[in-house]
Amino acid sequence: MARSSYSTPKVLFGLVVSVVVSSALALPSSLYNSKILSRAEQVKDEYDYIIVGGGTAGLTVADRLTEDGKYSVLVIEYGSFDNSTSVTTIGGGGGGIGNASHLFILNSVPQPNLMNKTTAVIVGKLLGGSSAVNGLQFHRGQEEDYDRWGSPFGPDSDWSWKGILPYFKKALQFTPPNPDTAAALNIDYDETYWGNTSNVHASFPTFNWPMLKTEMAAFGDIPGAKFPPDSGAGKPGVFWYPTSADPATMTRSHSRTGHWDNIDRDNYETITGSKVLKVFFEGESASGVVFVPNNAKSDVDSTTVKARKEVIISAGTIHTPQILQASGVGPKSLLESASISVVADVPGVGQNFQDHPFRIGVTYTSIALDDNFTVHPDRTDLQLNATFKALADAEFAANRSGPLTIASGNAACFLPFPVIAPERFGAIAASYESQDPASYLPVDSHPTIVAGYAAQQASLAKALRSYKSAYYNLFLGGGPSEGALVFLHPVSRGTINIVPSDPFFTEPVVDYRALTNPTDIDIMVEFIRFTRRYFAVPSLAQFQPRETAPGLNVTSDSDLAEVVKNNISPSTFHPVGTAAMAPRELGGVVDEDLLVYGVKKLSVVDASIIPTLPGAYTQETVYALAEKASFKTFL
Numbered sequence: 001m002a003r004s005s006y007s008t009p010k011v012l013f014g015l016v017v018s019v020v021v022s023s024a025l026a027l028p029s030s031l032y033n034s035k036i037l038s039r040a041e042q043v044k045d046e047y048d049y050i051i052v053g054g055g056t057a058g059l060t061v062a063d064r065l066t067e068d069g070k071y072s073v074l075v076i077e078y079g080s081f082d083n084s085t086s087v088t089t090i091g092g093g094g095g096g097i098g099n100a101s102h103l104f105i106l107n108s109v110p111q112p113n114l115m116n117k118t119t120a121v122i123v124g125k126l127l128g129g130s131s132a133v134n135g136l137q138f139h140r141g142q143e144e145d146y147d148r149w150g151s152p153f154g155p156d157s158d159w160s161w162k163g164i165l166p167y168f169k170k171a172l173q174f175t176p177p178n179p180d181t182a183a184a185l186n187i188d189y190d191e192t193y194w195g196n197t198s199n200v201h202a203s204f205p206t207f208n209w210p211m212l213k214t215e216m217a218a219f220g221d222i223p224g225a226k227f228p229p230d231s232g233a234g235k236p237g238v239f240w241y242p243t244s245a246d247p248a249t250m251t252r253s254h255s256r257t258g259h260w261d262n263i264d265r266d267n268y269e270t271i272t273g274s275k276v277l278k279v280f281f282e283g284e285s286a287s288g289v290v291f292v293p294n295n296a297k298s299d300v301d302s303t304t305v306k307a308r309k310e311v312i313i314s315a316g317t318i319h320t321p322q323i324l325q326a327s328g329v330g331p332k333s334l335l336e337s338a339s340i341s342v343v344a345d346v347p348g349v350g351q352n353f354q355d356h357p358f359r360i361g362v363t364y365t366s367i368a369l370d371d372n373f374t375v376h377p378d379r380t381d382l383q384l385n386a387t388f389k390a391l392a393d394a395e396f397a398a399n400r401s402g403p404l405t406i407a408s409g410n411a412a413c414f415l416p417f418p419v420i421a422p423e424r425f426g427a428i429a430a431s432y433e434s435q436d437p438a439s440y441l442p443v444d445s446h447p448t449i450v451a452g453y454a455a456q457q458a459s460l461a462k463a464l465r466s467y468k469s470a471y472y473n474l475f476l477g478g479g480p481s482e483g484a485l486v487f488l489h490p491v492s493r494g495t496i497n498i499v500p501s502d503p504f505f506t507e508p509v510v511d512y513r514a515l516t517n518p519t520d521i522d523i524m525v526e527f528i529r530f531t532r533r534y535f536a537v538p539s540l541a542q543f544q545p546r547e548t549a550p551g552l553n554v555t556s557d558s559d560l561a562e563v564v565k566n567n568i569s570p571s572t573f574h575p576v577g578t579a580a581m582a583p584r585e586l587g588g589v590v591d592e593d594l595l596v597y598g599v600k601k602l603s604v605v606d607a608s609i610i611p612t613l614p615g616a617y618t619q620e621t622v623y624a625l626a627e628k629a630s631f632k633t634f635l
């Protein structure tokens with residue numbers, strides 16, 4: 001064993017296991033300051049901060065808290081470290097969910113409004129969390145989304161667009177498209193919305209579907225559709241956006257590569273393969289956590305570790321409420337049914353669950369490209385066919401560029417509801433606004449949950465009438481098929497709760513309560529009508545778009561509602577809201593400093609604090625809120 005091989009963190013990581021096994025070598029203790037502790041015995045008794053979950057937010061916060069050397073941090077991550085190509089390769093979209101051992105895959109409860117279908121609930125389960133498995137699309141929501149978060153706290157809340165914009169800039173290193181790519185694809189961008197200091201990269205692949213330019217320009221035929229200057233401008237419209245990729249290597253850039261790799265700090269330790277069961281308290285102060293090996297079926301083999309300053313839960317929207325509830329922080333009646341002693345009655349834990357509904361069942365065909373990207377209006381067999389895939393694979397293997405570096409694509413529209421439904425938006429907003437807020441929430445919802453929903457209802461009714469909030473996202477795939485049509489502000493609310501008979505070792509019960517609020521159906525019916533309007537614009541006529549489902553004869557409200565119910569998936573993998581940041585009297589779980597109500601020294605920093613979904617996919621927002629939390633709360 002050459003001592004020089006200890007000089008780089010990468011090699012150090014590779015050697016940790018053997019070092020521990022042959023501890024008789026009595027190496028200097030500094031060598032044990034590895035980033036990954038290979039056994040629970042190596043965990044110290046106490047750290048300043050314990051971060052539960054080494055995911056998107058967790059590793060961002062861990063990096064920031066350890067930067068100046070003042071605080072010690074232990075990250076406890078359920079999954080493992082994996083740097084194999086199944087993580088790093090961009091792989092043409094969807095590649096990230098190719099390796100099931102990187103995923104938690106739960107089953108939702110049957111959804112009565114979706115013919116009792118269940119949905120696979122999928123989130124990341126490895127160091128890096130969901131940022132290591134996601135579709136790499138980077139965009140942020142609209143100004144109004146972030147203003148909506150802070151508004152219940154009053155006009156001075158800095159959870160606002162203005163308050164979060166500096167952290168969007170801090171969170172990512174933006175590399176503009178190279179001039180040839182920008183010119184070839186008409187990519188507009190405005191660097192003033194970006195920063196260049198983070199190690200998490202936002203960049204553009206050199207390839208993109210040639211048809212994107214045409215598909216984007218076609219929105220010029222839609223009254224009210226705008227083309228904002230940048231995906232980061234906080235404005236709805238049609239735009240290009242970057243991929244979470246390192247432009248130098250064309251590999252996935254995620255929270256682990258940006259906030260963990262190549263960082264060798266004595267005060268930053270990680271233990272993987274470990275599941276946190278619960279937080280423990282001294283009085284009302286969180287004083288540490290209990291964890292077990294991730295394959296444990298009981299707590300016999302548990303380890304206890306203390307936090308001097310704070311326990312930070314970053315286990316994601318699905319598991320953060322489980323940990324809080326199992327620790328005695330949650331709805332009192334639920335905890336009592338599980339025989340868990342109540343540390344704090346916080347009714348909002350596990351409520352207010354939201355995700356972006358996906359796919360509504362309208363599909364198109366016709367715009368066909370051959371291997372040379374020549375358009376053949378009459379050929380339906382060409383798009384993305386086996387020949388094209390083979391070509392793409394070969395090009396990617398040759399220089400890691402080309403079609404497979406586009407991940408899930410780089411252009412989309414994010415349109416306001418008045419643009420989608422110019423004649424009906426007012427009526428739908430009015431009907432939604434007049435609902436009794438309790439009508440479609442779970443029966444017996446706590447009064448603070450109902451009050452919180454009433455506040456959301458008022459602000460979302462406003463958003464339905466606004467030209468500044470996006471509701472409809474058509475992801476542009478460079479071809480005709482609808483693929484990803486995403487509903488950005490659903491109004492139904494679900495729940496995630498522990499199983500009372502086994503809160504610790506059985507996965508929580510995930511209920512999307514999809515389409516429980518009929519306004520969601522009304523809105524998506526208009527989405528189908530709009531999609532038809534889009535494909536009928538004059539500039540696309542040359543490609544002869546043909547609707548393949550449900551068929552142009554399906555037009556009535558009730559028939560279109562059936563199409564929605566039969567096709568919708570309640571998830572685009574963007575779960576949020578189960579530990580919402582909101583005033584306590586409005587069902588909130590954390591305050592503006594992300595501290596959990598009713599206890600001390602316990603905070604939540606992950607997607608679960610998001611009170612209402614942004615009009616964008618969620619990863620860029622999670623990075624920004626984690627940066628903001630690190631600065632505001634801790635430093």
Ligand SMILES: Cc1cc2nc3c(=O)[nH]c(=O)nc-3n(C[C@H](O)[C@H](O)[C@H](O)COP(=O)(O)OP(=O)(O)OC[C@H]3O[C@@H](n4cnc5c(N)ncnc54)[C@H](O)[C@@H]3O)c2cc1C
Nearest residue numbers: 053055056057078129130134135137276316607617618619
């Ligand atoms: C398949 C997929 C595709 C997506 N595509 C996109 C996209 O293209 N664009 C976009 O913007 N967003 C996308 N998202 C969403 C985005 O990635 C997430 O919103 C974001 O990463 C969530 O970050 P988080 O920190 O809240 O949770 P995560 O990053 O999921 O981190 C939670 C971590 O906690 C760990 N953990 C859980 N329970 C425990 C426990 N008991 N003890 C210890 N550790 C625990 C988990 O293993 C995980 O590492 C996608 C998500 C998925 C899953």
Ligand SMILES: *[C@@H]1O[C@H](CO)[C@@H](O)[C@H](O)[C@H]1NC(C)=O
Nearest residue numbers: 080082084085086099101102
């Ligand atoms: C899938 O992930 C596991 C666990 O990280 C890893 O051991 C394995 O090599 C991966 N499989 C592939 C095909 O990359």
Ligand SMILES: *[C@@H]1O[C@H](CO)[C@@H](O)[C@H](O)[C@H]1NC(C)=O
Nearest residue numbers: 110111112113114115116117
């Ligand atoms: C869904 O399940 C419930 C409860 O089992 C049942 O009453 C209902 O008829 C089912 N609905 C459909 C569409 O199958």
Ligand SMILES: *[C@@H]1O[C@H](CO)[C@@H](O)[C@H](O)[C@H]1NC(C)=O
Nearest residue numbers: 174175191192194195196197
């Ligand atoms: C980084 O950003 C700063 C401020 O926006 C700018 O002045 C500088 O030129 C940028 N540096 C690089 C290398 O892009």
Ligand SMILES: *[C@@H]1O[C@H](CO)[C@@H](O)[C@H](O)[C@H]1NC(C)=O
Nearest residue numbers: 009010013083084088261262
């Ligand atoms: C991950 O793999 C890449 C490519 O092989 C390598 O350059 C990098 O150093 C690895 N990172 C770690 C932390 O091992």
Ligand SMILES: *[C@@H]1O[C@H](CO)[C@@H](O)[C@H](O)[C@H]1NC(C)=O
Nearest residue numbers: 369370371372373374382387
């Ligand atoms: C694409 O271009 C190549 C090279 O010019 C040619 O050999 C091939 O036949 C073309 N393919 C089609 C479908 O036109």
Ligand SMILES: *[C@@H]1O[C@H](CO)[C@@H](O)[C@H](O)[C@H]1NC(C)=O
Nearest residue numbers: 370371381382385386387388
């Ligand atoms: C793909 O397109 C080629 C022509 O470019 C065609 O010959 C072939 O049959 C198509 N493959 C499939 C699977 O449709």
Ligand SMILES: *[C@@H]1O[C@H](CO)[C@@H](O)[C@H](O)[C@H]1NC(C)=O
Nearest residue numbers: 206207395398399401402403
């Ligand atoms: C690499 O990819 C680019 C972009 O698609 C392509 O123009 C170039 O020819 C490729 N180079 C090699 C050596 O394959």
Ligand SMILES: *[C@@H]1O[C@H](CO)[C@@H](O)[C@H](O)[C@H]1NC(C)=O
Nearest residue numbers: 550551552553554555556559
């Ligand atoms: C639409 O037409 C299809 C095919 O002819 C038919 O099966 C379907 O029942 C029709 N739907 C309606 C609502 O008319």
